[in-house]
Amino acid sequence: MIKIFSELLLHPGIFLILAYLFSYLFQGVARKIFIIISPIAAIFLLFLTVDYRVDEFYLSLVFLVVLAAGCLLAYSSKMNDKENAQLALLYFGAAIAVILTANLFLIFIFFEIMLVAATFMIFNGNNRLSSTAGITYFKFHILAGILFLIGTITHYTEYGNFNITLQNFYDFSTATKQLMNVSILLSLLINIATPPCSYWLIEGYAATTPSGSVFLSVATTKIALFLITKLFLGYHCLIYIGIFMGIYGILYAALESNIRRILNFSIITQIGIILIAIGIGGSDGSEAAIFMIVTESVYIALSMMCAAALFFSSKSKRYFQMAELPRLNIILISCLVAFASISSLPFTPGYVGKYLLYNSEYVLYNPWLKYVISSLTAGIAFSVGIKIPMFVFGQKFHHKKKEELQHKMPYIRKVALMSLVSVTLVFGIFPEIVLGRKIILFDDIFFNQISLLLGAFAGFFLLGKFLIVRKKYALLEFEWIYRYVFMKLYDFVRRLILSRIDSLKEDCINIYQKMIDNLDIYFGNNGRLVSIKSQKNITLLAVFVLIVLIITL
Amino acid sequence: MDKKLFITILLSSVFVFSAFKYDGFSYFFLGALVSAGVVLLSLLLACFVKKNSDYYDKNI
Numbered sequence: 001m002i003k004i005f006s007e008l009l010l011h012p013g014i015f016l017i018l019a020y021l022f023s024y025l026f027q028g029v030a031r032k033i034f035i036i037i038s039p040i041a042a043i044f045l046l047f048l049t050v051d052y053r054v055d056e057f058y059l060s061l062v063f064l065v066v067l068a069a070g071c072l073l074a075y076s077s078k079m080n081d082k083e084n085a086q087l088a089l090l091y092f093g094a095a096i097a098v099i100l101t102a103n104l105f106l107i108f109i110f111f112e113i114m115l116v117a118a119t120f121m122i123f124n125g126n127n128r129l130s131s132t133a134g135i136t137y138f139k140f141h142i143l144a145g146i147l148f149l150i151g152t153i154t155h156y157t158e159y160g161n162f163n164i165t166l167q168n169f170y171d172f173s174t175a176t177k178q179l180m181n182v183s184i185l186l187s188l189l190i191n192i193a194t195p196p197c198s199y200w201l202i203e204g205y206a207a208t209t210p211s212g213s214v215f216l217s218v219a220t221t222k223i224a225l226f227l228i229t230k231l232f233l234g235y236h237c238l239i240y241i242g243i244f245m246g247i248y249g250i251l252y253a254a255l256e257s258n259i260r261r262i263l264n265f266s267i268i269t270q271i272g273i274i275l276i277a278i279g280i281g282g283s284d285g286s287e288a289a290i291f292m293i294v295t296e297s298v299y300i301a302l303s304m305m306c307a308a309a310l311f312f313s314s315k316s317k318r319y320f321q322m323a324e325l326p327r328l329n330i331i332l333i334s335c336l337v338a339f340a341s342i343s344s345l346p347f348t349p350g351y352v353g354k355y356l357l358y359n360s361e362y363v364l365y366n367p368w369l370k371y372v373i374s375s376l377t378a379g380i381a382f383s384v385g386i387k388i389p390m391f392v393f394g395q396k397f398h399h400k401k402k403e404e405l406q407h408k409m410p411y412i413r414k415v416a417l418m419s420l421v422s423v424t425l426v427f428g429i430f431p432e433i434v435l436g437r438k439i440i441l442f443d444d445i446f447f448n449q450i451s452l453l454l455g456a457f458a459g460f461f462l463l464g465k466f467l468i469v470r471k472k473y474a475l476l477e478f479e480w481i482y483r484y485v486f487m488k489l490y491d492f493v494r495r496l497i498l499s500r501i502d503s504l505k506e507d508c509i510n511i512y513q514k515m516i517d518n519l520d521i522y523f524g525n526n527g528r529l530v531s532i533k534s535q536k537n538i539t540l541l542a543v544f545v546l547i548v549l550i551i552t553l
Numbered sequence: 554m555d556k557k558l559f560i561t562i563l564l565s566s567v568f569v570f571s572a573f574k575y576d577g578f579s580y581f582f583l584g585a586l587v588s589a590g591v592v593l594l595s596l597l598l599a600c601f602v603k604k605n606s607d608y609y610d611k612n613i
Contacts, residue, residue, distance in 0.1 A: 254595040374580065378587040383595075448580045450567055455584020462585075463592045476601045 010049050012042040012060060013100060016067075016093030017113070023086050032075055035085050039068040039092070050100065055290045058434050059226060060096045062294050065423060066218045066301040067092045072416035073305055074211035084121050084212040091117035095219040099226060104152040105162040107227070111148065111191075114223075115141045118204075118216055125208040133200075133207035136479075140200040144190035151184035169231045185232055191224035192271050194241060195248045196478035201267065202252075206260045206317075210308030213260055217267060217304045218297050225274055229289045234281025239369070242275030246376040252477075254383035257318045257469040259307045259392070263300070266342055266384040270296050273376055276369070277357055284360030288353060291434055295341075295349030295427045302420040303338035306331060309417065310392065313409070319391040320469065330409065334417045335389055337424055343385025343453060344377050346446055348428040358445050377449075378456040386460045387467065 008014050019038040026034050043064045050057045067088055074081035074088075094113035101107060115138065122134035156162060158176050169184075171177050193201035201221070205213045232238065249269030256262045274296070277289040309331045314322045337348070344350035354377055363369050432438050497504065 250591055251595050251598055254591050255599055371583065374583055375587045378584040379591050381584075382588045382591055447567070447570070451578070451580040452584040454564060455581040455586075456588050457584075458581075459585045459588020459592075463588055466592050466596065475598075 010045055011097070011100070012045045012049065012064070013093045013095070013097030013110075015045055016042050016089050016096065018093075020086060020090040020093060023089065031086075032082075035089065036068070036071050036075065038089055039064045039071065042096075043068075053436070055226075055294070056099050058290075058294045059222070059297070060099055062297045062423075063092055063095060063099075063219060065419065066214070066297060069305070069416040069419050070211055070214045070218075070301070072412050072419075073214060073308060074209075076410040076413035076416065081124075081209045081211045084124050084209055084215065087117045087121050087124070088215040091121065091215060092219060095223055098223050102164045103162045104155055104164060108145065108148050108152050111141075112145055114220065115145065118220065121212045121216060122204050122208045124212060127207060129203060129207040133203040137200045137204040140190055140197055144187040147183045147187035147190070151180045151187065154180040154183070164231070166231070181232075185228075185235075188224045188228050188232075189241070192221045192228070192275075193268055194245060195268070196481070198248070198268055199477055199479035202261060202264045202477065205264045205267075205304075206258060210260075210304075210311050214301050214304045214308060217263070218301045221267065221271055222293050222297050225271065225278070225289070225293050228275075229278050229286060229293070233278055233286055233289075236279050236281075238275045238279030240279075242272040242279060243372055243376070245269065245272030245275065246379070248272075250376070250379035250383050252475060253380075254387070254467055255469070255475055257320060259310065259317060259319055259388060260304070262384055262388060263303055263307055266303075266380060267300055269376065269380045269384075270300070270342070273353075273357075273373065276373065277353075277360075280357070280360055280362040280369075282361065284356070285362065287435065288356035288360060291349075291356060291431065292353035294434055295353065295424075298420060298427060299338055299341035299349060299424045302334060302417075302424055303342060305417055305420060306335045306338050309334070309409070309413065312413075319388065322392050330414055330417060332393060334421050335392070337421050339385045339389050341424055341428065343381035343456075344449065345385075345453060346441065346449060347425075349424060349431070350428075351449060352428060352431040352439070352441070354449070355439065355441065355445055374448075374452055378452050378459075381453055381456045382460055383467075386457055387464065390460065390464065391468070 009018070016038060019034070019042075023031055023034055023038075043061065046057065046060055046064065050060065070088060071085045074085035091114055094110040094117065097110045098107050098114070101110070118141075119134050119138045122130055122137055124130070125133070152162065154176050155168065158174075158180060159165070159168060168177075169181055172181065190197045205216050208216060228238070246269045249265045249267070249272060253262045253265035253269070256265060270292075274289055274292045277285050277292060279285070280288075310322060311317060313331065316322060341348040341350040344354045354373060357363060357373055358370055363373070427434065
C-alpha cells in the first residue's frame, strides 16, 4: 500500500495535480514561488521515473518546459493570469498522466480533468468572448468525452479489460469492434479540432488570457495526436483529412487580422500535416509524427508567447494596430525563430519534420503527396510565417507611435522567451536528440525547400497587399452553419407544434390515459405486483441484492 | 555594400545554384503558384465575411 502510494506521488502527472491542490494553502509570494518551482520539480521526477528513450518522456518533458516558461510569462504580466498559472498545473498534470498511462478508462478520466481546467482557463480571459468561447469548448469536449467513453465501454465488453492493445484497434470483424474504433477515432478527431469541429480551438485559444493561450495551445491537440499515433497509425483516410485541415487553416489564416487567431489557424494546418504523417504509417510515419508533435508543442508555444509579448507591449491584438517595435528586440528574435519554424525554414524543427516526411517510403512511392506537403508548407509560410513578421515588424503598417510604447520588458518574461527559443533551436539543429539517429540535412530537399520558400516570399511580395486588412470583421466558420441550420430547424419544429397544437393535446391525453391504465394493471388494488402474497420476502430480496452489489463493486 | 543588396545576391545565388543542381525552379514556381492560389481562394472566402466585428458577441 505504502509502495503504491509513494509510486503515485512520484508520478510527475499526479504530482502536478496534487501541487495544484496544495497551491491553495499558500498566499502571495509563497504561492508564486510554489507554482514556478512545481514544474521544475516535476522535470526531476520525470527523469527519475520514466525511461528517457521513449517518446512519452520527450513529450512530457516538452510539456513541463513549456509549463515552466508559461508560468514565468503569467507572473510577468499584470493581468489576471495568476489563476491560469495555477490551473495550468492541473491541466498539464492531467495531460502528462494521459501520456504515461496505458489504460483507456484512466485516459478518459484525465481527459475530463483537462476539460474542466481548460474551460476555467478560458473563462478567466474576462473579455466579451470568453464566456461563450468557454461554453463552446466545454460542449465540443463533452461530446468528444462521451464518444471516448462509448469506445472505452465497448472495448471492455469486447475484451474484458481497459488495457490498450494495438491489434485491437485494427480489428473490424464485429459491429462492436467497429463501434469502438469509430467512436474513439471520432472523439480524438474532435479533440484535434478537425473542421467542422474546429471552432472551439479558434475561439477558445483567442478568448483566454495571453498566457492561458500558451498553456492551451500546447497540450490538448498534441495529446489527442499522440493517442492517434499510438492507436490508429497507418489509417490512410487520415491523409485526406489532414490535407483538408491543411488547406482550411491556410485559407482562414490568410484573411484573419487577429494575431492569436492566425496562430490558431496555423495550428490546424500543422495538425493536418501531422495527420498526413500518421496516415502514412509504418516506422517512417510514426517517427515523423512523434517528432513533429514534440517539436511543434515548443514552437507553437513560442509563437503564442511572442503573440502574448506583442500584446503586452502594444496592448492590441490585431496586426494593423501594432506599434512600431525597436529593432533587434528580443521579441523580434523570438518571432523570427517561431515563424521560421512554422514556415519550415532549414535548421528549424519544422524543416526536420518535413524532411522526415519527404524521405518516408510511402511518399517516395506516391510523389503526388510530396507536392501536396510542399504546397501546404508554402501556403502556411505565405499566410502565417511570412505574413505576421512582415505585417507586425514592417514599417508601413504601424498606427501607434514609438513614444506611446512601454519598451521595458520584465526580466522574467525575457527568460521565458529565451528558454523556448533555445529549446526550439536545439531541436532544429540537433534533431538526433529526439530521433536517436543522425540525419543528413544537406541534400536536394534542403535546396528545394529554400527554393519553395523563396517562391512563397516572391508571391507575398507581389500579392501580399491583397491580404492587408485594416478593419475588424468576423469570418464565418462552420459554426455559423450549425447555428443557421439549427435555428431554422428549431423554427420549423416550433411552427409545426403550434399549428397542430389541438390534435397534439388529444394525443397527449390518450397517451396519459393508457399509462394510467397500465399502472392500474400492475400497481392497482388488485394489480399483479400487489397480489404477491409475502411482501416481506420481496423487501428481504431487495436488501440482499443491494448487499451483494455493494460487496462486488 | 548595402545590406539588402548583399542578402538579395546571397539568396538569389543559392536559388540559382539549387535550380541548376536540383529541381529548384519547379519548387520556386510551386511556391509562387500556391501563394497566388491562396490569395484567390481567400478572396473568394472573403465573400462570406460579416463586416460587423461584434457579430459573434451578439449572435452566440
